[in-house]
Amino acid sequence: MSLTFDLHRNSSPASAERRAQIHANPGFGVHFTDHMVRAVWTKDGGWGDGRVEPYGPLQLMPSAAVLHYAQEIFEGLKAYRHADGSVWSFRPEANAERMQRSARRIALPELPTQDFVESLRALLAVDEPWVPPAGTGETSLYLRPFTFASEPFLGVRPANEATYCLIASPAGAYFPGGLKPVTLWISQHYARAGAGGTGAAKAGGNYASSLAGQLEGIENGCDQAVFLDSSTQTYIEELGGMNLFFVTRDNHLVTPELTGSILEGITRDSILELAPSLGLTPQERRIPIQEWKDGVASGEISEVFACGTAAVITPVGELRWEGGSAPSTAGEGGGEVTKAIRTALLDIQYGRAEDTHGWMTRL
Ligand code: PLP
Numbered sequence: 001m002s003l004t005f006d007l008h009r010n011s012s013p014a015s016a017e018r019r020a021q022i023h024a025n026p027g028f029g030v031h032f033t034d035h036m037v038r039a040v041w042t043k044d045g046g047w048g049d050g051r052v053e054p055y056g057p058l059q060l061m062p063s064a065a066v067l068h069y070a071q072e073i074f075e076g077l078k079a080y081r082h083a084d085g086s087v088w089s090f091r092p093e094a095n096a097e098r099m100q101r102s103a104r105r106i107a108l109p110e111l112p113t114q115d116f117v118e119s120l121r122a123l124l125a126v127d128e129p130w131v132p133p134a135g136t137g138e139t140s141l142y143l144r145p146f147t148f149a150s151e152p153f154l155g156v157r158p159a160n161e162a163t164y165c166l167i168a169s170p171a172g173a174y175f176p177g178g179l180k181p182v183t184l185w186i187s188q189h190y191a192r193a194g195a196g197g198t199g200a201a202k203a204g205g206n207y208a209s210s211l212a213g214q215l216e217g218i219e220n221g222c223d224q225a226v227f228l229d230s231s232t233q234t235y236i237e238e239l240g241g242m243n244l245f246f247v248t249r250d251n252h253l254v255t256p257e258l259t260g261s262i263l264e265g266i267t268r269d270s271i272l273e274l275a276p277s278l279g280l281t282p283q284e285r286r287i288p289i290q291e292w293k294d295g296v297a298s299g300e301i302s303e304v305f306a307c308g309t310a311a312v313i314t315p316v317g318e319l320r321w322e323g324g325s326a327p328s329t330a331g332e333g334g335g336e337v338t339k340a341i342r343t344a345l346l347d348i349q350y351g352r353a354e355d356t357h358g359w360m361t362r363l
C-alpha cells in the first residue's frame, strides 16, 4: 500500500516579502521552506505515519542509532520553475532508485519510487511559492530527502525503526564564485571510499570521510579535494560531492568509470547521454592522475569540469598536489565545451529546450 502524507499547516509561514528577499540571494543550503515531510518505518509495520508538517526540530533520543553508527542516506534533486509558472524536477525516479540502492548498502528500509515522488509532490503542494520565479537566473528549490536510523538502541545491527524526511531549500550557486573555476587538491593522505565500502551509496558517512581531505586542500589554497582510488592511489575517482569530466583535444568526453567506490551521479549519466548531440564521444574508463598532469602540459586535455545536482557544472581550474601543480585550462568562466554542456543541461531543466530524453517530471 502506498504512503499518504497528512497535512499539518505551519501557523507562521514566511511572508511573501521574506521569500522574495531569500529568492534574491538564496545562497546554498541556508534557508528552508515552511514545511517538511516525515514518515516512519518499523520492522514490524513497514512505512507509515506520513505527514507534511511545519519545518522544525526533530525529536530524537540521544541513543538513536544514527547518532552513533551513522546509519543514514540522503538524496539531492531540484525543482525548477518554467516560464509558464509550472514546476518540474529532473529524473526524480533516478534519485528514488539510487536511494533504494543506498538503502540496501546501509541496511536501511527502501522507500518505493512512487512514495518518494509522492513525498516531493506533497511538499510542493504547500511550499510551491518557495520555488524561485522563472527568469531569475539559475535558481531552484533544492530538495533533500533523507532516511536515518531513529531507533533508540546502542547495539550494532540494522535499526528496527527508521525515519524518512524531506526538506527543501531555495538554491543559487553552490560555489560563491559562481562559474569561477575551482582549484583542486589531490588528496593523497585521505581516501573518501574504498573497495567494498560505501562509496557508491549516498551515505552521510562518505561525506564525513571526505572532510579531512577537503580541509587539507583548503589549507593549501584550494577549493575542493579530488580523491583517488584508495588501493593504488593511481586513478581519479571524484570530488567530495561531484563527479569529474575531461574534454580531450580530439573531442572525447572522458569520465572515471564506476568502480563501486564512486557515486553514480545522475548529472554524470545525463551528460554522457547528451555528449553525442554536442559532437563529443563519451568514454568511461579508469583515468590515471598522471594523465591529467601530463595532458594539461601536452595540450591533450583541453577542459576539466565537475558536475552534480548542487554544483550543476563547475569549471575546474588549477590542480595542485604536494610539491607541484598543473595549470588551469579553464580561462575565466570555463572552456567552450564546458559552457555548451552546461547550457544544454540547464535549457532542458528550465524548459527552454525540448525534453527529448523524457527526463522532466511535473511536480
Ligand atoms: N559525487 C558525489 C560524492 C555527490 O555527492 C554527488 C552529488 O549528489 C555527485 C557525485 C553528483 O551526483 P548527482 O549528479 O546525482 O547530483
Ligand code: COI
Residues within 6 Å of the ligand: 075, 076, 077, 241, 242, 308, 309, 310, 311
Ligand atoms: C548534490 O549535488 O545534490 C549533493 O548532494 C552534493 C553535496 C551538496 C553534498
